[in-house]
Amino acid sequence: MTDHHPWRGVLVATALPLNDDLSVDFDRYAEHCAWLVGNGCDGVVPNGSLGEYQVLTPEERARVVETAVAAIGGERVMPGVAAYGSAEARRWAEQAGEAGCRAVMLLPPNAYRADERSVLAHYAEVARSGLPVVAYNNPIDTKVDLVPELLARLHGEGYIRGVKEFSGDVRRAYRIAELAPELDLLIGADDVLLELAVAGAKGWVAGYPNALPRSCAELYRAAVGGDIGTALPLYRQLHPLLRWDSQVEFVQAIKLSMDIVGRHGGPCRPPRAALLPGQEAAVRAATEKAVAAGLS
Secondary structure (H helix, E strand, C coil): CCCCCCCCEEEEECCCCECCCCCECHHHHHHHHHHHHHCCCCEEECCCHHHCHHHCCHHHHHHHHHHHHHHHCHHHECCECCCCCHHHHHHHHHHHHHHCCCCEEECCCCCCCCCHHHHHHHHHHHHCCCCCEEEEECHHHHCCCCCHHHHHHHHHCCCCCEEEECCCCCCHHHHHHHHCCCCEEEECCHHHHHHHHHCCCCEEEECHHHCCHHHHHHHHHHHHCCCHHHHHHHHHHHHHHHHHHHCCCHHHHHHHHHHHCCCCCCCCCCCCCCCCHHHHHHHHHHHHHHHHCCCC
């Protein structure tokens, strides 16, 4: 990560610790951000889906960003600024800038299946905040697909500097590089980390470092450094956990793994429900196996 490219490196999409009454534990969140950086991660992405931003009040959402900045410095914090309306998303970007952040991450319009004109207008509006914008392509959940051709256009217009790629289609990495060679590709799903790292990714917006930061950071650095001899065995060990990042229950799974390793994951706010017994058993077994193997 550099001052000019604060979205590079391992940026953890932070889970948000909640108390038993489902209030936000801001002190614990500050400690978590500092712990992640202290264990090899480069920064955090608050108010992503893993941070349950959709069920926070505006006051909570703003305070989450301010808490992360106070804990580790604004250059290490890239908040998600997704919102139904472009004006609201721009306001969240401006709030991030006022808090000291150097970049933001933005989903396309996601209240409906937006067309290309709407997507361009949305990113243009948020780019007016003055902060570099990293697009977030998640066609699985948003039903809007930022295909390589559209990403190249967004980049060519100056609206985006990078993209968190969550489609799972690793072939897109090469098309993006051809169409927009200056657009930074960020790994967006934990379970395609090695494939996208080998394809030239410049960063990882990551889920599972919330529970196992040291091992995940080691995996990322080996992968982007071309040290496949180190990366592949570690990737195989971690993959039973990493693949949960692409499941509907990823927030619950990662929070459970955090609890198991001695961090505070805790509950989720509704409508996210607790894991089913079989799911919980699978996450618990995979996490305990990773810990037994010395991963941390």
